[in-house]
Amino acid sequence: MVGVIDVGSNTVRLVVAHGGRQVLSQREMLHLGADVELHGAITELKLEAAGQLVGHYAAAARAAGAVEVDVLITSPGRQAENGNELLDVLSSAAACPTRILTAVEEARLGFIGAVDVASPPTRRRVAVVDVGGGSAQVVVGTRRDGPMWLRSIDLGSQRLTSRLLRSDPPGEAALGSARAEAASYLHDFDPPEPRLALAVGGSARGLKRIAGSRLGSDELEATLTLLAGTPTIELVARFGIDADRVGTLAGGAAILAEIQLRLATPLKVARGGVREGALLELERRRVAA
Numbered sequence: 001m002v003g004v005i006d007v008g009s010n011t012v013r014l015v016v017a018h019g020g021r022q023v024l025s026q027r028e029m030l031h032l033g034a035d036v037e038l039h040g041a042i043t044e045l046k047l048e049a050a051g052q053l054v055g056h057y058a059a060a061a062r063a064a065g066a067v068e069v070d071v072l073i074t075s076p077g078r079q080a081e082n083g084n085e086l087l088d089v090l091s092s093a094a095a096c097p098t099r100i101l102t103a104v105e106e107a108r109l110g111f112i113g114a115v116d117v118a119s120p121p122t123r124r125r126v127a128v129v130d131v132g133g134g135s136a137q138v139v140v141g142t143r144r145d146g147p148m149w150l151r152s153i154d155l156g157s158q159r160l161t162s163r164l165l166r167s168d169p170p171g172e173a174a175l176g177s178a179r180a181e182a183a184s185y186l187h188d189f190d191p192p193e194p195r196l197a198l199a200v201g202g203s204a205r206g207l208k209r210i211a212g213s214r215l216g217s218d219e220l221e222a223t224l225t226l227l228a229g230t231p232t233i234e235l236v237a238r239f240g241i242d243a244d245r246v247g248t249l250a251g252g253a254a255i256l257a258e259i260q261l262r263l264a265t266p267l268k269v270a271r272g273g274v275r276e277g278a279l280l281e282l283e284r285r286r287v288a289a
């Protein structure tokens with residue numbers, strides 16, 4: 001049994017699995033990325049909260065039977081001026097291997113996890129799109145050969161929200177500016193054309209509650225219009241989305257819409273991602289040992 005603690009810009013998640021089957025899952029939103037965007041660094045208060053939470057999750061993983069636990073820090077560790085301090089705090093709190101993933105590592109693990117869960121034909125060219133709180137990754141490849149093209153941008157739902165979408169609701173003008181900001185990060189975006197495009201991560205899952213599992217251009221445009229003019233309290237009541245998630249959903253939708261436009265393929269909301277890819281690698285290492 002193995003466990004992974006994924007420390008992202010929006011959320012900290014714990015997953016414990018045995019033989020590919022998830023036996024424990026917990027999450028809490030800390031919004032570390034909001035600190036990074038506003039201050040350039042993670043505040044002492046958030047460092048302390050992150051340490052306490054990760055320490056608690058590591059203990060919960062061991063209590064559930066995990067014999068190996070890894071802590072993976074994604075964009076907050078890369079983007080914060082004090083990313084190494086975050087690494088030290090979490091490593092000490094969890095007392096287990098802790099590392100800051102590079103953008104390439106994050107993209108690769110996300111692809112592995114998503115295609116393992118979706119299980120497309122082994123030679124089919126698949127794009128995996130993962131919009132997180134602080135960054136977004138797009139990987140194109142096949143299940144047989146792995147990633148063949150990848151791109152990571154330093155813009156995610158939390159960062160875009162902190163910059164341009166603080167009003168509730170954000171309004172069409174602000175959302176238009178947010179889409180333009182997302183587009184500016186994709187000026188040289190030229191991936192191989194996929195036959196299947198999977199969208200993973202919290203933004204995609206939140207949008208699925210509103211638009212369904214298919215996020216083509218029509219669905220995304222209609223959802224963006226809805227998000228532009230609908231207050232958080234109404235979205236929570238109508239669609240049952242967590243209020244914390246709704247706060248960054250318009251930002252995530254803006255980024256996904258711009259990526260989908262360039263992929264020219266509808267996105268299918270799917271399970272899997274970085275945590276699942278990391279769990280697979282942990283379990284394979286244990287079997288090989």
